[in-house]
Amino acid sequence: MISISVFLIGFSTLAFEVLLTRIFSISQFNHLSFMVISIALFGFAASGTFLSIVPSGQMRRPHYLATWKSAAAMIMLYSATTIGSFLVLNNLPLDYFRLPVEPIQILYILAVFAGFIVTLAYTQRPEHTGLTYFATMCGSALGAIFPGLLLPFCSEDRLVIFSALVPLFCIPLILSKTDKNQTPSKPRKPKPIRWASAGLIILFGAIYTLTPYGNWLIRVKPSPYKALSQMLQFPDTRIDQTFNTIRGRIDRITSPYIRFAPGLSLRYMQNITQHEAAFSDGDNQLVFYSPDAQNQPPFSTFTLSYSGYDLRPEAKSVLVVLQGGGTAIPCVRASKIKDVTIVAENPPLAAMISQYYGLSVISQPPRAFLAESPRPFDIIHIESWGALIPGSAALDQNHLFTIEAFRQYLTHLTSDGLIIISRRLLLPPTDSLRLWAGAYEGLKMLGTRNPASHLAVIRNWDTFTLLVSKQPILDAAPLRKFVHDRNFDLVFLPGITIEQANRFNKFDAPYHFIEINRLASAYQQNEEDAYFKSYFLDIRPQSDNRPFPGRYLKWLRIRSLYRTLGRRRSAKRPSLPQGLYFFAVGSGFMFIELFFIKRYILLFGDPVISFTVVVAGILIFSSFGGAWVQQKEKSVLKRMLPALIAVLLIGAFTLEDLTTYLLRFSNIWRYAGAVLILFPIGFLMGLPFPVGMRDLVGTSAQRAYAWSLNGCASILTSIVSAQLALSFGISFLWTCAIVAYLIVIISWRHM
Numbered sequence: 218m219i220s221i222s223v224f225l226i227g228f229s230t231l232a233f234e235v236l237l238t239r240i241f242s243i244s245q246f247n248h249l250s251f252m253v254i255s256i257a258l259f260g261f262a263a264s265g266t267f268l269s270i271v272p273s274g275q276m277r278r279p280h281y282l283a284t285w286k287s288a289a290a291m292i293m294l295y296s297a298t299t300i301g302s303f304l305v306l307n308n309l310p311l312d313y314f315r316l317p318v319e320p321i322q323i324l325y326i327l328a329v330f331a332g333f334i335v336t337l338a339y340t341q342r343p344e345h346t347g348l349t350y351f352a353t354m355c356g357s358a359l360g361a362i363f364p365g366l367l368l369p370f371c372s373e374d375r376l377v378i379f380s381a382l383v384p385l386f387c388i389p390l391i392l393s394k395t396d397k398n399q400t401p402s403k404p405r406k407p408k409p410i411r412w413a414s415a416g417l418i419i420l421f422g423a424i425y426t427l428t429p430y431g432n433w434l435i436r437v438k439p440s441p442y443k444a445l446s447q448m449l450q451f452p453d454t455r456i457d458q459t460f461n462t463i464r465g466r467i468d469r470i471t472s473p474y475i476r477f478a479p480g481l482s483l484r485y486m487q488n489i490t491q492h493e494a495a496f497s498d499g500d501n502q503l504v505f506y507s508p509d510a511q512n513q514p515p516f517s518t519f520t521l522s523y524s525g526y527d528l529r530p531e532a533k534s535v536l537v538v539l540q541g542g543g544t545a546i547p548c549v550r551a552s553k554i555k556d557v558t559i560v561a562e563n564p565p566l567a568a569m570i571s572q573y574y575g576l577s578v579i580s581q582p583p584r585a586f587l588a589e590s591p592r593p594f595d596i597i598h599i600e601s602w603g604a605l606i607p608g609s610a611a612l613d614q615n616h617l618f619t620i621e622a623f624r625q626y627l628t629h630l631t632s633d634g635l636i637i638i639s640r641r642l643l644l645p646p647t648d649s650l651r652l653w654a655g656a657y658e659g660l661k662m663l664g665t666r667n668p669a670s671h672l673a674v675i676r677n678w679d680t681f682t683l684l685v686s687k688q689p690i691l692d693a694a695p696l697r698k699f700v701h702d703r704n705f706d707l708v709f710l711p712g713i714t715i716e717q718a719n720r721f722n723k724f725d726a727p728y729h730f731i732e733i734n735r736l737a738s739a740y741q742q743n744e745e746d747a748y749f750k751s752y753f754l755d756i757r758p759q760s761d762n763r764p765f766p767g768r769y770l771k772w773l774r775i776r777s778l779y780r781t782l783g784r785r786r787s788a789k790r791p792s793l794p795q796g797l798y799f800f801a802v803g804s805g806f807m808f809i810e811l812f813f814i815k816r817y818i819l820l821f822g823d824p825v826i827s828f829t830v831v832v833a834g835i836l837i838f839s840s841f842g843g844a845w846v847q848q849k850e851k852s853v854l855k856r857m858l859p860a861l862i863a864v865l866l867i868g869a870f871t872l873e874d875l876t877t878y879l880l881r882f883s884n885i886w887r888y889a890g891a892v893l894i895l896f897p898i899g900f901l902m903g904l905p906f907p908v909g910m911r912d913l914v915g916t917s918a919q920r921a922y923a924w925s926l927n928g929c930a931s932i933l934t935s936i937v938s939a940q941l942a943l944s945f946g947i948s949f950l951w952t953c954a955i956v957a958y959l960i961v962i963i964s965w966r967h968m
Contacts, residue, residue, distance in 0.1 A: 227356030232380035299381035354840030361833035374435035439499025460565035480521035482703035501541040517547035521682040525637035532595035540601035582822025588880030623659025636685035655758035674708035762946035798964035803930030805957030812950040834895035842903025851912040
């Protein structure tokens with residue numbers, strides 16, 4: 218029965234974690250998966266810490282806490298606090314930009330009760346740790362899959378309530394059991410009315426939140442800083458459709474007040490008809506433009522992005538990559554190009570675009586589409602405007618603008634092809650420098666002799682456009698005329714002088730012209746590394762290993778992390794090798810999990826899908842490892858730990874190429890290949906912890922202490938890994954995992 222309880226608790230907590238990543242994506246500016254994992258594991262670690270420090274004589278432990286009634290009470294508390302914490306989280310004015318000073322950890326107290334159930338299973342049944350591990354991991358894996366299957370049919374808020382109620386199904390079976398610790402001299406009569414009343418209160422409270430009267434309590438609201446929240450404040454604005462998927466929530470709105478035409482020249486004096494828009498997770502709007510009125514010049518011909526079409530009037534085919542915005546399609550229509558391929562990752566959004574414009578739209582990650590497609594294009598137009606609020610997307614991964622992405626775009630251009638990228642203009646210069654450098658590096662990788670002659674940058678007051686040509690831009694007269702006629706400014710073009718920059722949209726100085734030309738000069742002298750080091754912000758070009766376009770702050774130092782576990786009695790505390798063993802097992806496991814979550818975003822094009830696939834895959838495969846090792850002696854680690862290190866070393870040299878190779882396949886084979894890669898690693902990672910809990914620690918208090926150390930390691934790893942990936946690249950997490958499992962081997966040998 219305890220295995221069933223652990224299974225359902227694992228199912229519910231992982232479903233809640235996955236749903237929280239979706240909820241944070243909507244209510245904040247990032248899925249915050251590392252924070253969801255770390256704070257949830259904080260609760261598990263807290264439960265182990267509590268059980269390790271409470272003396273056996275207090276609270277009648279283990280006689281009281283190990284009873285079936287106690288387990289039933291904690292399950293009820295888990296369901297109640299899960300629902301309660303979600304209601305509090307959803308209705309507090311939580312501000313993403315004040316997270317470091319908001320004590321939101323209290324909202325995750327639910328994980329403490331989940332941790333109590335699992336910790337008791339380990340401490341009171343050490344001989345069955347393999348089965349307990351299997352039940353925990355298998356239930357968690359299924360819980361990670363559960364939201365992805367039901368989100369198209371049910372919203373995130375309702376699924377949270379359903380997942381919280383799942384563990385209650387085992388309460389009647391638990392209460393029917395007889396506690397071994399109950400003495401005949403003190404018989405206790407069952408009180409079914411009390412238990413039924415508590416269960417009904419939780420159940421009816423949950424049902425109330427699902428009714429129209431209580432639904433306001435659980436409805437997930439986007440951050441007030443997001444574009445959707447601001448748009449809904451206008452009168453006569455309404456949400457017409459909402460689509461929920463694991464990739465994101467799409468809200469389609471109708472409003473007479475939509476105003477979105479980035480890069481538009483002030484010389485365009487006509488009206489632009491915009492009445493419909495779609496928002497992804499409450500932000501990143503995509504506007505649907507009505508056809509321009511007759512005898513009226515198309516507004517798109519007065520945008521920065523149209524410069525590429527003007528420079529290549531003979532273009533016959535175009536690939537449009539849409540991640541918000543929407544001006545690319547009017548640009549294509551104004552150019553009269555008939556051969557149009559549109560790629561939009563989110564299936565509901567792709568369907569909306571197809572239905573509105575009557576065009577065929579491919580729902581697939583852009584890099585995966587290009588890996589599969591051999592055909593070249595005359596123009597590749599990438600529309601991804603980035604975050605409206607600086608700093609809000611510092612944690613977001615985006616593989617559209619990495620060096621490898623530029624190389625992929627260039628190889629899919631015809632001999633005279635062109636890439637168009639428009640973004641928001643930032644001061645001090647950052648994004649423009651990074652994109653220019655990324656395009657330069659991509660050209661250099663293809664053997665281009667003078668990459669700078671293939672690049673051009675123009676701007677207005679708040680937007681810039683980067684043009685990357687397959688051939689050198691020898692005749693710049695059309696581009697100069699386009700810029701002059703629309704009062705745009707040249708930023709970078711071979712042959713222009715400082716007097717020709719900063720003419721119409723004036724800054725105090727032509728900052729962008731100065732810095733991009735300094736960077737170009739540094740590349741010509743092979744001193745680009747010195748330039749990047751001297752620049753006060755981190756503007757090095759992105760790579761697939763470091764795909765964080767919104768992150769510019771440099772790593773200066775790491776403040777020391779202090780552990781405040783408190784003092785323990787020496788009789789209860791595990792030895793140093795034992796503590797290092799469990800701490801390193803937790804760290805290695807999390808480093809591997811977070812590495813795959815970040816690496817697989819390139820494969821699936823969405824962080825929540827990557828989170829779901831990786832967490833479900835690793836947990837279920839590690840649960841198989843826990844079940845397999847149940848009947849094995851502890852000496853099995855003598856062979857399995859070196860095997861794990863060997864697999865990790867092989868992965869260090871092959872995973873990056875293997876991931877890139879999988880982009881060429883269709884969705885089903887890409888998913889199958891990604892899951893298959895997880896199998897050997899997940900299976901082997903599932904061995905050290907159950908063997909350690911069963912054979913390497915001797916008392917219940919030591920097992921609780923080991924559980925808390927493992928949880929604390931997972932917390933710290935989850936948080937630190939985000940900064941490590943930002944500074945040193947995603948592959949550095951793999952190196953950290955190898956080091957962690959080497960510590961596991963050394964600690965095991967010392968025990």
